[in-house]
Amino acid sequence: MGNFLRNVSRNKALLFMVLPGAIWFFFFSYLPLAGTIVAFKEYRVSRKGFWASIFNSEWVGWDNFKFLFSTEDAFVITRNTLLYNIAFIALGLVFSVLMAIILSELVSRKMSKIYQTGMFLPYFLSWVIVGYFVFSFLSMDRGLLNQMLGWFGMEPVQWYSDPKYWPYILVFVNLWKMVGYNSVVYLAAILGIDRSLYEAAMIDGANKWQQIRRITIPMLTPIITIMTLLAVGRIFYADFGLFYQVPRDSGTLYAVTNVIDTYVYRGLMTTGEIGMSAAAGLYQSVVGFTLVILANYVVRRIDKDSSLF
Amino acid sequence: MARKTKPKAIRDFQQITPAWNVIFNLIAGIFAFMCVFPFLFVVIISFTDESVLASEGYRLIPSKWSLGAYQYIFESGDTLLRAYGVTIAVTLIGTVLSLFMIALYSYAISRRNFRYRRFFSIFAILTMLFNGGIIPTYMIVAQLLGLKNSIWALVLPLAMNAFYVMILRTFYATSVPDALVESGKIDGAGEFRIFFKIIVPLSLPGLATIGLFSTLGYWNDWFNALLYIDNPNLVPLQSMLMRIESSMQFIQQNSANSNINMAAMGSLPQDTARMAMVVLATLPIIFAYPFFQRYFVQGLTLGAVKE
């Protein structure tokens, strides 16, 4: 005990530095964790407030989970979350690296800067704004897309009620928003590559394509690996804004737009099924946790300094 | 050969062929245009005359232009102004607060001689892996901290972020030499003094990056307002845009200008006014981001990539 106090006293300045943050983590991250036990309960409101409601609710063991997995929902939201994220990661990577290489090879640096600034814009917009943008294209009676179909004599499409288009729309919108940012990040890495490598290659007679294949891409591999692994770690978490704001919460689209995050949110806000919603949330946390640990382990083996912990 | 050290010199010793240069310019140009186009389109819609919308839809070149939407917004304008005020206040307070908390926390856990370094690192990291979900979080903010309908409900939930803590920790660990801290200690400076006098000036680029990321986070946040704000006077911009998505009622209800005649509503530019709101809410970002671009690029490279 005395030892402990002495240590605390010796580190008091640094302890004071972590104090505000630690208190925040305690209130906003750790305390809510206690609430997740509601996944094992049949939630009933108690007059003594939220915590009392949770603790007084009846234990139902794994019932909430059993039921969640007996419905089609569990499969659908897991599939959607995973497939979309895989598509985002894979296509995002290909397009971003491609665009970064293109930007790095442009003769005019000024043009390159202008393009960068342009494609950087979507990253700064909120999903609410993006939702409005998408609506201006997809609105059934006024949207630009249906007008364009009209020019070709085609029937207007009910975009917001026909699920078959949405996997493409969502992937497109996500790429639209993220590729610019990511390619500028990769570009920064490309510009950081030691120029003498290229000079040496040139002296050896390597042409531009060979240089890209033999120098640029190999030199980018570490950062690509790390960014991808970090994304893989988050593969069980979907971007709530994308899946909630962009499809305008249209019911017919749920089959292809419902992901774990929106399912949990709706369970809470619309249907009020707190137990099942918490079960889905916990399922996400546990699987997500495993994936992050795994991804981090792999990152650690590749480049120790880049791992999160 | 002095030119070789300048980055521009690279281009000189081997460029892509002019044909490829054209193709690359086209690809990059088209994509960049696609990124900017929706915004321009919404600007066009906002200047369209409401009366032609019903017959011709959202046109690239509408048959009739109008300033009506903006006129309407500025006449009933205090709603928009108030939302601006809330967003600006939240963003300023939030950025300063979160920068302060994140900077101190990550500095402490970057110090090798901090005895509880490991504990507090893990304490932060675990929060990235698990979260309690909306209802318990809501309960803490609303009841325990009593922040409902207060701008703190918009500020505090976003104040800390373990990911930023980790990024900044790595930044300190790699770009602030231990020897500096040691020499500060030998001069008799306390930890806080060392931090503010030596560390902060050295780590300004890192701090700027984190600060800008949190500025952006606050500016674009709508989720916290969705949960915690009912008072129409405290609704931030993004949340207001959500509220007017299906009805302009919100603007009409909360305007202090009671001269807006409800009976004349028929001629009011509802659809175009909505788009005008989107434009007005986006403008500050459009103007500001090109200047801060490089800090955002640093963001990921800071933590994830080492030279």
Add this chain to the structure above:
Amino acid sequence: MKKGKKRVSLAISMLAAFSLVLSACGGGGNEAASGGEGTAEKPVDLIWYTIGTPQKDVDKVMTEVSKYTAEKIGANVTMKMIDWGDYQQKMQVLVASGEPMDIIFTSSGGFDYVQNARKGAFMELDSLIDEYGKGIKDTINPAFLEGSKVDGHNYAIPANKELPQQEVWRFNKNVADEYGIKTEGVRTLDSLEPLLKTIKDKAPGITPFAMDKNYVPYVPYDYVIQNLPMAVKLDTTDYKIVNILETPEMKEALTTMNKYYKAGYVAPEAATTGSTTDLMTSGKWLLDRAQTQPLADNSWSASYGYPVVSTPASDAIITNNSVQGSMMAISANSEYPEKAMEFLNLLNTDPVLRNMVDSGIEGTHYNKTADNRVENLPEAKNYDMPSYSLGNNMLLYLNPNDPENKWDEFETFNEAGVDSPILSFNFDPKNVSSELAAVQNVKEQFWSSLMTGTVDPETYLPQAIEKFNQAGLEKVMAEAQTQLDAWKAENNK
């Protein structure tokens, strides 16, 4: 010495953080309403959540209301309004998280009464009514109190208003007159077609058929749970619960809706539109469907500022939905349940209070033109409240156009209503709660787009039925049937 001090302060701040948490865990447990509180000198504060677009002058009016109620029963009142579209969702979270509240608006459609009573959100009121709510028992039509019992107990005070529920087609008279539209002979959904077509052809800027995502075509069935596809036919003899989506009536209605949608009579985004408020304020619509009450046309016209007329679309039926259409419950976590009941009692018996809550402050929002007549002032638009949700309707002052015998007409209307076969049967979903949750999810997915005609029932109806069954609807229906049979035997139907 100095060192020690710092150490202590660290310990204290940590302790403070923990005690905050602990106090919260035990919080709300201290029994309130102890001696000395709840008098005119020291009134208690009642928090009242109700439905409707938040009004600018609510706080101002409630200050006046509080002066009155503090005097009468020793309670101040704070009213919190939540907009129509948000009410269900926001209340869900507020109640689940234990937000302090005393009085809650509830109905079969907004913040579902039966389900939430069973979840423990509301206080059981039987003894409170006997003790503090005598006036309620004397004034309110007994059919309301009887029909809103859940498992034999009252959990909320229904508003005294029209008892049966009758659907009508409402017409925007200005538009109808301008395009020479005759509303005679209109009743069924199909009979609307020529009218809608006229508007579509002649008036491009006007929405022929206004609706939001909550629209459901009328079919002569009564739902076991509002807006879930289990229902019993109104003229049933065998009390069989059927899947409403499998009934010929619904199939036909949905086909018609889809036809209308495709023809452009319905707004393209109807299935995702939260409210028709914009259309109503702009007046750019021809017709919509609504529930009526006697002289409803008058109040609609007054509220929109242009004439609205209506014709019936269904018979007047007394259903659980209509009986439980507007109620006020006392929250399970209320600190002052007795005061809350005293307030509800006063609200349902005292014309001064009831009208203040409804119309605002005399001289500011309205003027009295006679003993029981009022006329709105321009400021009334800052306090425009939905009358039906705020307690006993029959205490309200009359509007300029209302006939003197308005409330007698209500009585007649109530007398004339026909009971639904399953009136006062309340389904207890305890045994199938998980299935019901899954069914709810399927409903979220299909309901709005089917009902508004956005999608073709030819392809989507079979899909929806299959998804509902996969989610366990058949099991839920079987359970409901068992309960209904038992209830039927018990009540000798």
